[in-house]
Amino acid sequence: MDSSLKKIKNGIIDENPIFVQVLGMCPTLAVTTSAKNGIGMGLATLAVLIASNFAISLMRNIIPSKVRIPAYIVIIASFVTMVDLLLQAYMVSLYDALGLFIPLIVVNCIVLGRAEAFASKNTVKNSVLDGLGMGLGFTAALGVIGLIREFFGAGELFGFKLYEALPDAVQGQIQPISILVLAPGAFIVMGILFAVFNHINSKNKAKAE
């Protein structure tokens, strides 16, 4: 396999930020009430990850190791604020949906984690690819969690009200499991997905050996 493709696959599957590294739990638990919110948050994080990985790997030989963390935070926070302002100005509808969660990307450990673990030691090209892979892995994980919570918790799919479309007789028999949309549901769904993802991953690894 091509090495750049491998880098991206690494972020999505082998080192998936949510299911394998267990990083960035705060937005994962908070925003995944619907598929749209999960994916939107994932894409905003993806943009910041690529930009910050790019800038940090570009400056990796200039930033002294003793002040690297404050330097990374300044860089990341600046990118997040820029994304926030640009969305507010030019993509109002997306900003309305995500609003509060955009500033939260600053404290997302994936962004700082990749800066520290990868971008500060690798070339610009590899860092950008790493950011792309990790961002896609994060987006996919949030999208799946959001999809499951929205479907079983609210009976909706991407905002389309499936449950209300059911005939009344069926509606009397079943109810959406509304706890899944609430905070505890995030833990439940994530726990189950953790187990499934790691089961498949370990099976694949065993097969490879």
Added chain:
Amino acid sequence: MREIIRNGLILFAITVIAGTLLGITNEVTKAPIIEAQKAKTQDALANVFENADFGDEIALDAALITEYPFVSSYYEATINNELAGYAFKVVTSEGYGGNIEFIVGLSIEGHITGIDIIKQAETPGLGAKAAEPEFKDQYIDKKTEVLTVVKNDAPGDLEISAISAATITSKAVTNAVNQVITYYNTELIGGVQ
């Protein structure tokens, strides 16, 4: 000592560059953001009062702000040059996730013409449902009397059915609407008009 100064200077340089870039972004996006917010207010006004023209934004008297802290300003709505009602801009601080900003329309016949949320930061999937028709359309045609929030699916004439698992948001919006109603009843009908 030397190293500390060197590190400090490099960090300083990074913050200066970052600050400059942020300043430029802010300058560039300032006007579009204000435009976008204005457009949103206009949309919200049009949603609560169809086919109406709106006068200039009228700020509340300073003396009344302590009495009606959530009512920030209002617009006169005219249809064919006749006063049809008022649209109030409301900012309530009682929301679960910070301020909720919305427009309430009252007709001079004494009922609510609708509400429309401009800005909110309530929990997605829960309190954020306040912006959906299922909740906000409940206010339409309610009489301009004090409304109460109830937790059932069959609200009475002066009752609003709360969003499930988001009672705080439902109450915040209703309390602010009540303040508008009181303001309208005592200051606008009783006073100026």
